[in-house]
Amino acid sequence: MHRNSYSLAALAAAAVPGLVPVRTSTIATPAEDLDVAGVVAEDGRRLMVLSPSTTASGVRLERDLRIADALTGTPLRTVIPPVLGYVKLPEGGRCAVTEAPVGRPLMLDDLQDSTEAARSLGQVLARIHTVPRYAAEAAGVESYTPETLHARHRARIDRVHAAGHLPAAVAQRWEGLLSDAGLWDFAPQFVHGDLSEECLFVSGHRISAVRDWSSSTVGDPAADLAWLVSSLDPERFDELYAAYREELPTDSHPRLMERAQALGEFAVAEWLEHGLEVEDEVIVADARGMIADLDADLAQLARDEAERAYDEMSAREDG
Structure with missing residues (x-):
């Protein structure tokens, strides 16, 4: 079932001991069967509440958070908001509460207009692609x-x-x-698998958070670059790709x-x-x-x- 931001705030209070919500905001998500809201707590903390409205979205959310948790032991931990708590839903499944991503959702224009933002994303992509294969597979990621x-x-x-x-x-x-x-x-390397504006956040001119790891696999790293090479101006993509290659510990293909x-x-x-x-x-x-x-x-x-x-x-x- 779908829930509004006030219902999600109540779930957040149940999931995180001592949390007192004082303000909420809706957050856009590309998944129609996942309800998401931002919550500001009485103590100033900013959180994100995620509640699946179908069995399929519940499975995706559990997979997303399981992979994200595995990645907190890698250099990606600085761009993955930690999970603060869960609460069971009456209809089955769980609602999850995480720290809110720092910054705001990335827009393609952020990359077009800023060399620093493009290079920052290139560096983050390199860190994704160098996640050890054993760490990814331990989190249940499929390999191809x-x-x-x-x-x-x-x-x-x-x-x-x-x-x-x-x-x-x-x-x-x-x-x-x-x-x-x-x-x-x-x-094959670890890949995010579904990069888009909706799953990336930017603070200033730096990538501050990466969300939605449910499509991650061990596969073709080119899959994470395909959206960018077809969307960015060639000069800006070259800057992103240069930062990507500089960040890699070994040469790219x-x-x-x-x-x-x-x-x-x-x-x-x-x-x-x-x-x-x-x-x-x-x-x-x-x-x-x-x-x-x-x-x-x-x-x-x-x-x-x-x-x-x-x-x-x-x-x-x-x-």
Whole structure:
């Protein structure tokens, strides 16, 4: 069942001994089946209350907090708000109370407008990707081999292509990416798995908190970079990526950025497939529009390449 901020404050008081709520605020969350509120206590503490409204959201919340708890023993502890208490819900499951994330939700413009914010996120991503595999797996995180992940991408692209949704140029490009064995030869690492503006907080120009670890896996680190490489201006992403590489204790995969770009493109096929499965014409139209944009970009690249080849041939003939 859904709960308003006042009900969530009462649950917080039951979960945390001595807590006296004096003010509440609603907090946006991308999950419709998770109720979240901010609470200010009488002693000035700021907390966040999370209450699942379905069995599925309860499972996700438990997984999220179990993984987050495991990460408090890593360098990520500075960006993970600690859990302060739980209380059982009458319908089953538990409501959780954590310290409120410091700062405010990150907006993409924060990264576009600030080199410091972009570099800070790059550093946090590097710390995520260097979490020891044993620590992640001890928290119940699933592990995937490069072969398994590649097969998933292949199957999705094949399904969308077979259904007639891919222009020839896009299908050819994606086939070329999937056939490039060196691109997919990487060492699996711990990844957040669902990075977005909703799960990141910023204070000043620094990343102050990372939320929602329920989609975390040991898999392809490019998955956490795909959203950013497709959303940020190239110059700003290069700054983020430079900070990421500086923070890593070892060299990154030499083609990590290429793979992130590929996954950013493949995400369009995933979005289209989702729209088709749920029969949502708005999603389908949005995905088809993005595929059309990619097709136009590829056509322009082909024209530019043809012009360069012609200019080079003319220069040789003139010489």
